[in-house]
Amino acid sequence: MDAVLRIFRGDAQGGQFQDYTVPLHEGMVVLDAIHHVQAHAASDLACRWNCKAGRCGSCSAEVDGKPKLMCMTRMDEFQPSEPITVAPLKAFPVIKDLVCDVSWNYEVNKRIPPFHPKPPEPDGTWRMQQEDIDRVQEFRKCIECFLCQDVCHVLRDHEKKDSFAGPRFFVRVASLEMHPLDVASRTAYLEEQGGIGLCNITKCCTEVCPESIRITDNAIIPLKERVVDDFYDPVRLAWRWLTRRDRAP
Amino acid sequence: MDRFETYRYDVLVVGAGGAGLRAAIEAAAQGASVGLICKSLLGKAHTVMAEGGVAAALANTDGRDSWQVHFRDTMRGGKMLNDWRMAELLAREAPARVVELEGWGALFDRTPDGRILQRNFGGHQYPRLAHVGDRTGLEMIRTLQDKTVHSPGIDVYMECTVARLLKDDGRISGALAYRRETGRFVVFRTKAVVLATGGIGRAYKINSNSWEYTGDGHALAYDAGADLIGMEFVQFHPTGMVWPLSVRGILVTEGVRGEGGVLKNSQGERFMFRYIPEMFRADFADTEDEADRWVAEVIAGRTATVRRPPELLTRDVVARAIAQEVREGRGSPHGGAFLDIASRRKPEEIRKKLPSMYQQFYELADVDITRQPMEVGPTTHYMMGGVRVDAETQAATVPGLFAAGEVAGGLHGANRLGGNSLSDLLVFGRRAGLGAAAYAKAYAGDLQVDAREIEAIAAELLAPFDHVGGENPYAVHDGLQDMMGTYVGIARSESDLRTALSELERLRARAARVGVEGHRQYNPGWHVAVDLRHLLTVSEAVTRAALERRESRGAHMRVDYPDSEPAFATVNVVVRRRGDAMTVDQEPIPPLPDALRRIVEGKD
Numbered sequence: 001m002d003a004v005l006r007i008f009r010g011d012a013q014g015g016q017f018q019d020y021t022v023p024l025h026e027g028m029v030v031l032d033a034i035h036h037v038q039a040h041a042a043s044d045l046a047c048r049w050n051c052k053a054g055r056c057g058s059c060s061a062e063v064d065g066k067p068k069l070m071c072m073t074r075m076d077e078f079q080p081s082e083p084i085t086v087a088p089l090k091a092f093p094v095i096k097d098l099v100c101d102v103s104w105n106y107e108v109n110k111r112i113p114p115f116h117p118k119p120p121e122p123d124g125t126w127r128m129q130q131e132d133i134d135r136v137q138e139f140r141k142c143i144e145c146f147l148c149q150d151v152c153h154v155l156r157d158h159e160k161k162d163s164f165a166g167p168r169f170f171v172r173v174a175s176l177e178m179h180p181l182d183v184a185s186r187t188a189y190l191e192e193q194g195g196i197g198l199c200n201i202t203k204c205c206t207e208v209c210p211e212s213i214r215i216t217d218n219a220i221i222p223l224k225e226r227v228v229d230d231f232y233d234p235v236r237l238a239w240r241w242l243t244r245r246d247r248a249p
Numbered sequence: 250m251d252r253f254e255t256y257r258y259d260v261l262v263v264g265a266g267g268a269g270l271r272a273a274i275e276a277a278a279q280g281a282s283v284g285l286i287c288k289s290l291l292g293k294a295h296t297v298m299a300e301g302g303v304a305a306a307l308a309n310t311d312g313r314d315s316w317q318v319h320f321r322d323t324m325r326g327g328k329m330l331n332d333w334r335m336a337e338l339l340a341r342e343a344p345a346r347v348v349e350l351e352g353w354g355a356l357f358d359r360t361p362d363g364r365i366l367q368r369n370f371g372g373h374q375y376p377r378l379a380h381v382g383d384r385t386g387l388e389m390i391r392t393l394q395d396k397t398v399h400s401p402g403i404d405v406y407m408e409c410t411v412a413r414l415l416k417d418d419g420r421i422s423g424a425l426a427y428r429r430e431t432g433r434f435v436v437f438r439t440k441a442v443v444l445a446t447g448g449i450g451r452a453y454k455i456n457s458n459s460w461e462y463t464g465d466g467h468a469l470a471y472d473a474g475a476d477l478i479g480m481e482f483v484q485f486h487p488t489g490m491v492w493p494l495s496v497r498g499i500l501v502t503e504g505v506r507g508e509g510g511v512l513k514n515s516q517g518e519r520f521m522f523r524y525i526p527e528m529f530r531a532d533f534a535d536t537e538d539e540a541d542r543w544v545a546e547v548i549a550g551r552t553a554t555v556r557r558p559p560e561l562l563t564r565d566v567v568a569r570a571i572a573q574e575v576r577e578g579r580g581s582p583h584g585g586a587f588l589d590i591a592s593r594r595k596p597e598e599i600r601k602k603l604p605s606m607y608q609q610f611y612e613l614a615d616v617d618i619t620r621q622p623m624e625v626g627p628t629t630h631y632m633m634g635g636v637r638v639d640a641e642t643q644a645a646t647v648p649g650l651f652a653a654g655e656v657a658g659g660l661h662g663a664n665r666l667g668g669n670s671l672s673d674l675l676v677f678g679r680r681a682g683l684g685a686a687a688y689a690k691a692y693a694g695d696l697q698v699d700a701r702e703i704e705a706i707a708a709e710l711l712a713p714f715d716h717v718g719g720e721n722p723y724a725v726h727d728g729l730q731d732m733m734g735t736y737v738g739i740a741r742s743e744s745d746l747r748t749a750l751s752e753l754e755r756l757r758a759r760a761a762r763v764g765v766e767g768h769r770q771y772n773p774g775w776h777v778a779v780d781l782r783h784l785l786t787v788s789e790a791v792t793r794a795a796l797e798r799r800e801s802r803g804a805h806m807r808v809d810y811p812d813s814e815p816a817f818a819t820v821n822v823v824v825r826r827r828g829d830a831m832t833v834d835q836e837p838i839p840p841l842p843d844a845l846r847r848i849v850e851g852k853d
Contacts, residue, residue, distance in 0.1 A: 043774025
């Protein structure tokens with residue numbers, strides 16, 4: 001049996017969808033179908049991939065309008081009678097075909113204040129309890145597929161890339177802020193550069209996360225609470241006003 | 250040449266997996282200016298796929314462990330062909346490198362008293378692998394990536410492929426690369442190059458590797474005149490997925506067996522008891538009862554008082570055993586063995602300790618590993634052989650060239666132990682960074698790159714665009730993978746290897762005629778065409794080295810020479826370029842010093 005893939009072909013100047021017929025086999029995923037098209041019909045079809053096992057987060061695309069990892073999306077999820085549409089992530093500029101320019105994400109990451117551990121025990125190591133790191137390990141499962149960035153309204157529809165870090169980087173900040181060894185504070189970053197206040201917790205990011213990270217509930221909401229505590233608590237506001245000369249520039 | 254983008258660095262690191270990142274961090278810390286090049290986006294390198302853990306004798310989980318035991322396990326696992334000094338450095342330095350990662354933010358699973366938890370793995374006498382569930386590689390690469398981003402002095406070039414190294418009067422002086430996004434060439438002028446390009450798995454059809462694993466570093470070093478050693482030792486991991494076709498070869502972590510999983514044939518027999526080699530007989534259980542007691546003790550967090558299950562023998566032994574069971578008609582429906590954890594551990598424990606495996610089988614193979622066994626079989630996984638390096642500095646035999654991680658040879662001998670690759674990346678990535686930075690600092694000469702040479706290479710790289718109606722690069726790659734699997738796979742013979750050499754000639758002729766469509770911007774067909782050159786070089790090196798080693802040892806099995814031969818016990822097979830010809834020589838390995846020999850023999 002065959003399936004038809006309707007794939008975006010084009011670049012920053014524009015493009016169109018083109019149909020390709022591929023034979024189906026048991027267990028086939030969308031990325032297999034893309035590879036078939038490359039090998040047999042369009043050797044210059046651009047797409048990113050690496051591990052083909054849902055571990056590296058390279059092959060993100062919009063399959064029938066839904067942000068997915070192509071390597072983890074089975075062809076038998078779709079009606080064989082209908083063409084399957086494959087398009088690049090919409091929130092980022094297209095480079096060519098299914099490859100888009102995600103460099104903005106790497107720039108955002110650079111601005112997050114880095115990990116800063118407390119001093120180790122006298123033996124040079126640290127003690128941590130598993131219960132204390134479980135919640136941070138959830139955030140560290142992130143494979144940087146940027147599907148959450150792709151569906152976030154603030155980035156996708158409102159184009160606030162200059163003032164909003166996006167769910168991926170709130171997860172990243174949460175993994176640092178809740179790290180048992182870390183002593184730095186990133187609430188100023190979240191408030192002033194990260195723009196966490198713009199998130200209106202619609203949970204679209206959580207729904208598309210292939211690692212099932214509860215981005216909104218476990219990362220964003222607790223971070224919002226920390227920002228409120230640090231910046232909008234009246235007692236702390238007064239304290240900060242009184243001690244502001246001592247604040248680091 | 251002026252028309253090419255040009256950059257200058259003290260040290261150019263090629264590859265941004267664990268070894269490349271660690272090398273870049275160290276070179277920058279020494280004050281060198283560093284260019285870091287990766288074929289993919291940052292953080293996507295193959296290290297991300299490492300599952301089981303990083304081997305380091307921290308002795309947290311079992312206090313009897315020490316660097317000496319780790320050294321002994323590594324040498325015995327490598328069938329004594331290892332560069333013993335590298336094995337010693339690995340065992341001595343791995344614990345500090347792991348603790349250092351923790352100081353950079355990595356979060357390993359914990360023991361009840363809050364230290365780094367360690368798990369059992371094949372060939373390691375004690376639980377030794379620091380891990381994070383079954384996604385240890387992701388934790389490592391993310392930690393190193395963030396350290397790199399915040400290290401001053403490192404410029405990262407993402408989606409950039411190095412096509413050739415450049416030399417000036419015998420020394421490394423630069424590299425010619427192209428950007429995938431635009432197809433434009435980039436000239437890097439540098440005093441030192443650290444190769445950290447990983448392995449060669451894409452030379453085989455059934456493999457656990459990403460598209461990046463095309464032997465670039467091996468071929469770049471070979472072309473530059475460096476020695477390659479141990480190229481006959483390709484590790485076939487015993488447990489890759491075998492069904493459905495779409496996922497064939499994808500890795501199933503050894504951690505499944507470390508957590509108590511057992512291997513069975515179609516008759517329900519735990520066949521590994523029949524495959525314990527003489528050398529390891531004293532260390533492994535010979536009854537199911539004893540093996541099960543070991544698992545029970547370990548799971549309960551107690552120190553094991555009995556011998557370990559034979560499922561935890563080294564990878565070469567287990568892979569060959571599965572292949573033999575299949576050959577003799579006792580395979581699973583799709584030509585593998587059954588790996589069963591469902592009947593050994595509780596569902597919630599399996600999901601906690603092996604979450605990626607659970608997800609991988611559930612979503613891609615419709616198998617619930619908490620209820621059903623997995624079907625597994627050998628998959629090309631790792632290259633033991635590689636660039637011959639100095640143990641202390643990772644310097645190759647060409648001045649200015651360094652190599653670390655999978656692309657370097659020697660450390661693992663004839664067979665690598667699981668978990669030793671991640672410690673390799675950290676220990677020798679750091680040493681390569683130190684070595685390259687020191688070399689660059691000490692070298693005051695003015696290195697040139699040859700503009701005519703660069704123009705000629707560029708023209709050669711662009712030739713596929715002129716071959717209208719030429720060979721399809723994907724078809725040539727496919728042909729190479731089939732050929733290597735058939736003639737240079739897990740079981741080899743003189744006649745098969747000779748056939749492979751003549752097939753390689755034909756494939757080389759086809760590769761010279763490949764044509765690609767479209768333009769230079771992000772063109773995967775062109776990228777495959779460029780990679781073919783490297784794949785053909787490493788495939789020839791593997792084949793010639795395999796012909797030369799007329800014995801079976803570790804991962805290298807010759808059906809026409811089924812035994813290990815004393816004459817080959819102390820020699821490396823060295824592959825190097827002389828003119829345009831690939832030559833093969835046997836060279837003696839320096840003898841093991843007495844102090845280390847006593848450790849290997851278990852007397853210290």
